[in-house]
Amino acid sequence: MTVSLKAFISGDAMIGGQQFLKAWEKYLAQYGQAMVFDWESDWEKLQYRRLEVEKNGPEIEEPTEEMIRYGKEIDIFMGLFVPVSSKVMEAMPNLRIIGLSRAGLENVNLDEATKRGIVVFNVQGRNAHAVSDYAVGMMLAECRNIARAHHAIKSGNWQKTFVNSDAIPEMTGRTIGLIGFGHIGRLVARKLSGFSVNVLVYDPYTSREAIEQAGCQQAELKDVMEKSDFVSIHARLTEENKNMIGHKELGWMKPTAYLINTGRAGLVDQDALLKALQEKKIMGAALDVFTTEPIEKNSPFLRLDNVTLTTHIAGTTTDALMNSPNLLMEDIARFLAGEEAKFIVNPAVLGNKETDDWLKRIRQKQ
Numbered sequence: 001m002t003v004s005l006k007a008f009i010s011g012d013a014m015i016g017g018q019q020f021l022k023a024w025e026k027y028l029a030q031y032g033q034a035m036v037f038d039w040e041s042d043w044e045k046l047q048y049r050r051l052e053v054e055k056n057g058p059e060i061e062e063p064t065e066e067m068i069r070y071g072k073e074i075d076i077f078m079g080l081f082v083p084v085s086s087k088v089m090e091a092m093p094n095l096r097i098i099g100l101s102r103a104g105l106e107n108v109n110l111d112e113a114t115k116r117g118i119v120v121f122n123v124q125g126r127n128a129h130a131v132s133d134y135a136v137g138m139m140l141a142e143c144r145n146i147a148r149a150h151h152a153i154k155s156g157n158w159q160k161t162f163v164n165s166d167a168i169p170e171m172t173g174r175t176i177g178l179i180g181f182g183h184i185g186r187l188v189a190r191k192l193s194g195f196s197v198n199v200l201v202y203d204p205y206t207s208r209e210a211i212e213q214a215g216c217q218q219a220e221l222k223d224v225m226e227k228s229d230f231v232s233i234h235a236r237l238t239e240e241n242k243n244m245i246g247h248k249e250l251g252w253m254k255p256t257a258y259l260i261n262t263g264r265a266g267l268v269d270q271d272a273l274l275k276a277l278q279e280k281k282i283m284g285a286a287l288d289v290f291t292t293e294p295i296e297k298n299s300p301f302l303r304l305d306n307v308t309l310t311t312h313i314a315g316t317t318t319d320a321l322m323n324s325p326n327l328l329m330e331d332i333a334r335f336l337a338g339e340e341a342k343f344i345v346n347p348a349v350l351g352n353k354e355t356d357d358w359l360k361r362i363r364q365k366q
Contacts, residue, residue, distance in 0.1 A: 005032035005362070008070060008092070010079035012050075013043040015101060015321055020078060023325035027333040031362070032075075037066050039082040047312075050081040051293050054106040055266075058083035063091050078328065084108040089116055096358050099332055101324040102126065103183075104236075110346060117352035121332055121343045125183035126324040127315035131234075132187035134314035135262045138286035139176075139230050142258050142308045143169055163306045164283050167256045169229060171195040177228030179221070179245075180235030180263065181206045181214075188232060189216050200224045203235070225252035230260060237264035247272040250282060258284045262314040265289040277304050288314045338363050 007024065011017030017036035024034045040046045053061060061083040063071070071091035077084065078099040086109050089095055098113055099121040113120050141147050145162045152159035162168075174197050178185045181203035189199045199216040200223065208218045221244075225231060231253065235241060245259075246269040253259070259282060261268055270291055276282050284306040290299075293312055301307055328343070335341035336359075349355050 005075045006070075006073045007032065007034040007076040007078060008067065008074045009034050009036045010039045010064075010067075010077070010082040011036065012038055012040045012079070012081050013046040014316075015080045015325060016041075019322060020101070020325045020329075023329040024078075026326065027329040028076075028336075031336060035066075035070060037064070039064065039079060046081065047293055050107070053081070053083050054104070055291075058085040058107050058109050059087070061085060063088045067091050076332070078325075080324075081107055084113070086112040089113065089118065096355060097121065097332060097335075099328045101328045105345060106237075114346045114349055117349050117355040119335070119349050119355065120345050121328060121335075121341070122345055123324050123327045123331075123343055126327060127317070127320035128183035128187050130317040130320040131184045131262050131314045132191055134288065135184070135188050135232050135234070135260055136191050138260050138262060138288065138308060138310075138314075139171070139232070139258065142260070142284050142286040143230075147308050148305075163280075164256075167283065169256070171197060173197070174229040175200060175227050177202070177219075177224035177231040178216070179203070179224065179231065179233045179267075181211060181216075182234065182236070185232075185234040186214055188234065189214055200228060221249065222252055225249050226254070228257060229254065230258045232260040233263040233267055235263060235267055237266045242266050243269040245269065245273070247275070250276040253282045255281060256283050258282065258286065260286045262288045265291045274300055274304075277301075277306055280306070284308070286310075288312055336362055 009017050009020045011020055017038050021034060021036050040049055067088055068091050072093060074092045074095055076097040077092060077095055080101045084098055084107060089112055095118055097119050098108060100108060101123055103122055103124050103126060105122060108120060110120060148162055149159060172195055176192055176197050177200045178188060179202050181201045192199065193215065200219040201211045201216045202219055202221045202224045211218045244267055250272055273285060277285060286308040288310045289312055301309060331341050331343045
């Protein structure tokens, strides 16, 4: 088979270009060649830039020199956090596939891609096990004071009493509220089943039948907030649900309840959460995500004794990171071969004449 596709791979400090290239060689080398670059190889800079893109969209970044230089040759563009803006697409007039080795789509202008007939892939659930493991761990760390006790010992103190000492819970028999019931939420529910907990789910996009089949109970947001001993957030951030957990919603929670956020900081009104914790309206919180990362050195969250903070690492396991390029390129290979793909996020483009004609040419050469 002779196919002359050209791919532009844009790695970064989290998943380097060479890791993507290994996946390309395993699944897609028969279709052509890939050129490899790293968009941002400095870890600290990557954390800042990717968060800015997630907050403000990919259009805030300009295409790199290499994107402009080689853009007219490119059929497939792949990466992790690299911004894929309308300007990138303009520099790549023959682009037909964009592949992101993550579930989030904040770094791609999806509307522009769809308008241009570009098929966009992501990798859904790539770190679902990692994040769900972590969410359960954060529940235990916060309510049982694991991180605080560790910090106390390291600081030379043998601390036995904490802010929640009068109401430290066991998990058995507690009610867990899940906001969002995608891959991660479902895994959290499954992993908590061993604790014999009751699970309430708020997710307007998931049917009652699917929730009940998972052994959980569908509920409105108010019921989840009022009845849960732990509320764990696993929804995707959109313009519609930004700050969906605010003063009112936090006010519904029990004074002995905990809020766990391993999703997106923007789902929670940070000022409202800070006030609830300062005034002890809820027992505590565990947060892995922040509106500014790294967290500001003068952040008032750092002065609280009823919050566990971690550095946005819930989804960062070696297994999740290293396997995601394979999942992405295996799915693209299925698509190019005429088989059903799992990770296309804008299937409407499959009716685009130019896209369909391009696919026919590729498949005829197999």
